[in-house]
Amino acid sequence: MRFHTMSTNLLLVPIPEAFDHIINRDIKIAVLGSSTVGKTALIVRFLTKRFIGDYESNTGNLYSRLVHIEGEPLSLQVQDTPCIQVQGECAHFPDLVSRSIHWAEGFVLVYSITDYNSYKLIRPLYQHIRRVHPDSKIPVIIVANKSDLLHARQVQTNDGIQLANELGSIFLEISTRENYDDVYDVFQHLCREVSKVHMNNNGEKRRGSIIPRPKSPNMQDLKRRFKQALSSKAKSGANL
Numbered sequence: 001m002r003f004h005t006m007s008t009n010l011l012l013v014p015i016p017e018a019f020d021h022i023i024n025r026d027i028k029i030a031v032l033g034s035s036t037v038g039k040t041a042l043i044v045r046f047l048t049k050r051f052i053g054d055y056e057s058n059t060g061n062l063y064s065r066l067v068h069i070e071g072e073p074l075s076l077q078v079q080d081t082p083c084i085q086v087q088g089e090c091a092h093f094p095d096l097v098s099r100s101i102h103w104a105e106g107f108v109l110v111y112s113i114t115d116y117n118s119y120k121l122i123r124p125l126y127q128h129i130r131r132v133h134p135d136s137k138i139p140v141i142i143v144a145n146k147s148d149l150l151h152a153r154q155v156q157t158n159d160g161i162q163l164a165n166e167l168g169s170i171f172l173e174i175s176t177r178e179n180y181d182d183v184y185d186v187f188q189h190l191c192r193e194v195s196k197v198h199m200n201n202n203g204e205k206r207r208g209s210i211i212p213r214p215k216s217p218n219m220q221d222l223k224r225r226f227k228q229a230l231s232s233k234a235k236s237g238a239n240l
């Protein structure tokens with residue numbers, strides 16, 4: 001399943017320090033879900049375009065990239081998170097997951113179509129996010145991964161659609177392995193939604209809180225020293 005909202009460019013390059021002064025905003029995204037649903041594969045596929053089969057068990061890497069949304073350069077940070085354990089109806093959130101939920105401004109909730117338990121985790125996870133961010137409509141995308149493994153399917157597409165409708169979230173069924181475009185869409189859509197939240201909902205607040213970055217700390221320092229030197233010269237001239 002695809003959504004069709006692609007009109008902007010998403011450019012992925014490492015963030016060089018030289019860009020620091022022109023990037024006004026960070027976009028912080030957390031990718032959450034239970035074990036082996038393909039969280040790391042999804043992020044790595046997005047960042048490198050490559051599907052790499054095997055990963056060490058994830059301990060929580062943070063990835064940074066420069067992206068362009070509607071021409072504006074944004075610093076994208078993606079937090080990969082350790083898996084969440086499910087015990088009956090309860091989900092146990094490791095520390096890093098809890099911290100990521102507080103930190104992030106947009107979420108990718110991943111389950112695997114081959115693992116019904118991973119699907120069952122999505123609702124409590126979503127509700128937990130809403131509890132942590134009660135005042136804001138934080139963008140969330142539900143991703144049903146591994147759609148290429150049809151023979152092992154345990155979760156029907158309709159189950160995903162229904163859940164997403166109920167929760168008021170966007171839903172995508174994708175194969176990280178087979179289809180890069182869908183992976184790209186997930187992150188592009190989320191970046192744009194977070195960007196919209198920045199600009200529309202919190203625009204006034206954020207505009208007020210954006211402190212212009214110093215153009216160059218060295219230049220400022222030089223100017224200050226130059227002024228000091230001038231005033232001490234003027235003083236010593238006055239003393240003559």
Ligand SMILES: Nc1nc2c(ncn2[C@@H]2O[C@H](COP(=O)(O)OP(=O)(O)OP(=O)(O)O)[C@@H](O)[C@H]2O)c(=O)[nH]1
Pocket residue numbers: 033034035036037038039040041042052053054055056057058059081082083145146147148149174175176177178
């Ligand atoms: N067939 C198929 N396999 C996938 C897909 N996405 C991920 N996998 C495989 O699923 C397994 C788990 O992927 P990971 O990315 O390590 O999963 P994770 O959610 O980060 O797992 P944890 O590290 O336990 O949290 C790996 O063997 C991947 O190759 C997919 O779209 N299709």
